[in-house]
Amino acid sequence: MFKDIxxxxxxxxxSAIHKLDPRTKILTMIFYIVAVFLVNRIYAFxxxxxxxxxxxxxxxxxxxxxxxxxxxxxxxxIFMFILNLFLSTNVENxxxxxxxxxxxITHESIYRSIYITLRLITLVAGTSxxxxxxxPISLTDGLERLLAPLKAIKFPVHELxxxxxxxxxxxxxxxxxxxKITKAQLARGADFESGxxxxxxxxxxxxxxxxxxxxxxRADELAMAMESRCYHGGEGRTKMNVLKFxxxxxxAILVMIGMCAVIVVIQMLLPIL
Amino acid sequence: MPIEVKNVTxxxxxxxxxxxxxxxxxxxxxxxxxxxxxxxHTGSGKSTFIQHxxxxxxxxxxxxxxxxxxxxxxxxxxxxRRLVGxxxxxxxxxxxxxxxxxxxxxxxxxxxxxEKAIDDRVREAMDHVGLEFKKFADKSPFELSGGEKRRAAIxxxxxxxxxxxxxxEPMAGLDPKGxxxxxxxxxxxxxxxxxxxxxxxxSMDDVARSAQRIMVINEGKIAKLGSPEDVFSDxxxxxxxxxxxxxxxALAIEMRKRGIDVPxxxxxxxQMLEFIKGIKAQERK
Numbered sequence: 307m308f309k310d311i312x313x314x315x316x317x318x319x320x321s322a323i324h325k326l327d328p329r330t331k332i333l334t335m336i337f338y339i340v341a342v343f344l345v346n347r348i349y350a351f352x353x354x355x356x357x358x359x360x361x362x363x364x365x366x367x368x369x370x371x372x373x374x375x376x377x378x379x380x381x382x383x384i385f386m387f388i389l390n391l392f393l394s395t396n397v398e399n400x401x402x403x404x405x406x407x408x409x410x411i412t413h414e415s416i417y418r419s420i421y422i423t424l425r426l427i428t429l430v431a432g433t434s435x436x437x438x439x440x441x442p443i444s445l446t447d448g449l450e451r452l453l454a455p456l457k458a459i460k461f462p463v464h465e466l467x468x469x470x471x472x473x474x475x476x477x478x479x480x481x482x483x484x485x486k487i488t489k490a491q492l493a494r495g496a497d498f499e500s501g502x503x504x505x506x507x508x509x510x511x512x513x514x515x516x517x518x519x520x521x522x523x524r525a526d527e528l529a530m531a532m533e534s535r536c537y538h539g540g541e542g543r544t545k546m547n548v549l550k551f552x553x554x555x556x557x558a559i560l561v562m563i564g565m566c567a568v569i570v571v572i573q574m575l576l577p578i579l
Numbered sequence: 580m581p582i583e584v585k586n587v588t589x590x591x592x593x594x595x596x597x598x599x600x601x602x603x604x605x606x607x608x609x610x611x612x613x614x615x616x617x618x619x620h621t622g623s624g625k626s627t628f629i630q631h632x633x634x635x636x637x638x639x640x641x642x643x644x645x646x647x648x649x650x651x652x653x654x655x656x657x658x659x660r661r662l663v664g665x666x667x668x669x670x671x672x673x674x675x676x677x678x679x680x681x682x683x684x685x686x687x688x689x690x691x692x693x694e695k696a697i698d699d700r701v702r703e704a705m706d707h708v709g710l711e712f713k714k715f716a717d718k719s720p721f722e723l724s725g726g727e728k729r730r731a732a733i734x735x736x737x738x739x740x741x742x743x744x745x746x747x748e749p750m751a752g753l754d755p756k757g758x759x760x761x762x763x764x765x766x767x768x769x770x771x772x773x774x775x776x777x778x779x780x781x782s783m784d785d786v787a788r789s790a791q792r793i794m795v796i797n798e799g800k801i802a803k804l805g806s807p808e809d810v811f812s813d814x815x816x817x818x819x820x821x822x823x824x825x826x827x828x829a830l831a832i833e834m835r836k837r838g839i840d841v842p843x844x845x846x847x848x849x850q851m852l853e854f855i856k857g858i859k860a861q862e863r864k
């Protein structure tokens with residue numbers, strides 16, 4: 307029942323993209339989002355699309371993973387498409403294609419729907435590149451370093467990163483636990499699938515209570531184990547793997563900035579569609 | 580009627596490039612009232628195998644029938660599952676109710692029994708596992724000691740009066756006294772109710788002591804199946820598979836290395852004692 311939940315869709319492979327510094331990947335992802343929002347002509351979506359495909363090829367990730375990353379939001383995309391289709395645009399004298407009751411589809415609204423859909427797809431496909439090529443642990447590592455300046459205002463950066471790391475680390479463990487407890491209660495004749503919503507919600511109690519108890523127990527044991535190894539927060543703590551920028555990181559950021567520039571310039575020169 | 584397992588194979592991640600055969604082509608008939616021990620080291624597929632017995636896991640190919648109920652069929656599975664009680668590893672982590680009584684009553688309640696029948700079964704189950712009704716019925720399961728929790732959890736399964744009781748490492752993590760308690764309890768339960776017991780264990784000594792038949796699983800396949808005498812007579816073979824052997828068999832292996840010809844069928848302390856006494860008597864002559 308809970309087996310379909312996958313968090314962190316890391317795709318292991320040995321590529322230049324995978325080896326980039328996680329800080330670079332976070333930064334390029336932010337630039338990428340900016341680039342997608344800079345696009346205001348449909349044809350210009352070709353640039354983010356080329357970027358995503360070429361990064362996937364360099365990273366040796368099968369292209370079907372683009373489809374996989376879009377799948378979870380397919381209903382949002384469809385909903386947005388239909389909503390925008392009927393939303394009147396603020397254009398004078400719109401070209402009406404279809405009209406019935408209060409529903410009206412115009413040339414402009416069709417254009418808008420396609421535009422919004424492409425924006426969503428390129429956004430999700432591009433940002434999932436980061437989770438595909440970076441392990442959750444190195445991601446939090448990169449985040450910790452990027453947020454380090456916030457320490458100046460007493461923001462607990464290290465603690466936040468540690469909490470994220472622990473939470474990510476325990477997701478598979480807890481899922482395994484859920485699987486085990488579910489099996490045990492099924493063996494005692496539990497029924498999770500029939501009956502009204504209230505009855506089904508109640509039938510989860512025999513899973514949730516043991517799950518919470520074991521989560522608290524684990525947290526307690528982990529805290530004890532960390533303390534007995536003299537963990538006392540981030541102060542004076544050094545890293546086993548220190549993050550270092552390489553020449554490839556510079557190239558990646560330059561490519562990204564270049565793409566933003568190209569999008570802006572091309573759209574200025576070619577204001578069609 | 581027995582549990583019949585025919586050509587059962589289970590493949591994890593079937594169809595993908597990383598598919599693994601957890602168990603392969605398993606055939607066994609588990610008879611009424613027998614005590615079957617299953618041994619194998621971690622990752623050998625023994626846990627996967629026993630979860631097939633009540634339909635928690637479905638075979639990729641092959642059939643399992645419990646008293647004639649086909650466990651692949653959704654409706655028959657529900658009926659078959661009632662006959663097979665399943666105690667998974669560390670069963671105390673499934674306790675959830677406010678009182679021990681309510682927790683043990685959970686299974687019988689799910690079977691749709693009335694109050695009176697549930698009460699009978701809870702008392703009976705607590706009696707079987709040696710938890711005194713007066714003292715424990717109204718206690719919270721979380722106040723109990725480790726061993727008591729374990730017994731309360733097993734009682735929750737026994738209360739369903741299974742014809743086959745499957746236990747995955749029921750003694751894991753208990754002290755020697757706790758282990759002995761559980762083992763004795765299982766043996767007396769089997770004699771009192773004539774149910775079959777299928778027990779997975781790491782401890783060869785426990786299996787050697789109680790089981791009538793032993794199944795050795797190695798890399799997903801049945802490596803050996805037979806009486807303890809048969810299985811432990813090849814102690815060297817078990818060691819080669821990376822398994823432990825009963826302590827007495829280990830002693831016998833060492834003695835054989837040192838030139839004492841210990842018979843193959845010795846794996847219990849009493850037998851070894853007899854044998855050593857025999858040697859001593861000969862020496863005296």
